[in-house]
Amino acid sequence: MNDEKPIVKTLIRYGICTAVGLALMLMVLLINKYWMTEDAQEKLRILCDAFCIPGLLLILSTGLVFARNEGAFNGLLYGLRTAKEVLLPFLPYQHMNFREYVEKKAEKKVKGYSFLLITGAVFLAVGLVLLIVYHTKYPG
Numbered sequence: 001m002n003d004e005k006p007i008v009k010t011l012i013r014y015g016i017c018t019a020v021g022l023a024l025m026l027m028v029l030l031i032n033k034y035w036m037t038e039d040a041q042e043k044l045r046i047l048c049d050a051f052c053i054p055g056l057l058l059i060l061s062t063g064l065v066f067a068r069n070e071g072a073f074n075g076l077l078y079g080l081r082t083a084k085e086v087l088l089p090f091l092p093y094q095h096m097n098f099r100e101y102v103e104k105k106a107e108k109k110v111k112g113y114s115f116l117l118i119t120g121a122v123f124l125a126v127g128l129v130l131l132i133v134y135h136t137k138y139p140g
Contacts, residue, residue: 010115017058017119024054025123044134051127058120062113069109074102 028050029035037043067073078101085093096104 013112013115014119017115021054021058021119021123024057025050028053041134041138044130044137048127048130048134051123051130053127055120055122055124055127058116059124060120062117062120065110065113065116071102071105074098074105077105078102 029046032046032049034043034046034050037046075098078098081101084091085095
């Protein structure tokens, strides 16, 4: 039973990520009026865009999570937290210096986010295949 829980959790993560990618893909198709277009070249271009955009967004989201884990935003977030303390003194807060803040953030690293990268890579790979087909079929 314990072996099934991580598998189910992983499948849920991939499922949600795929659903978000498909929703983004559907939005691109709707915005570009894919179903109203009759030109085959234009349809293929729109389809290529519809796969590439969610793929790139998911891959870039992975990069943001990685940067956050490495502390790239610690200074900015600490500054915003301090500004909140100064501008809203009536809110309860626990003052901490920057070193304490960084140590606290280091304990809260996001783990297991590779599903974003893998799902994004699949969407992007399909988009790149469609791009190759597009440039092969319609050169120039």
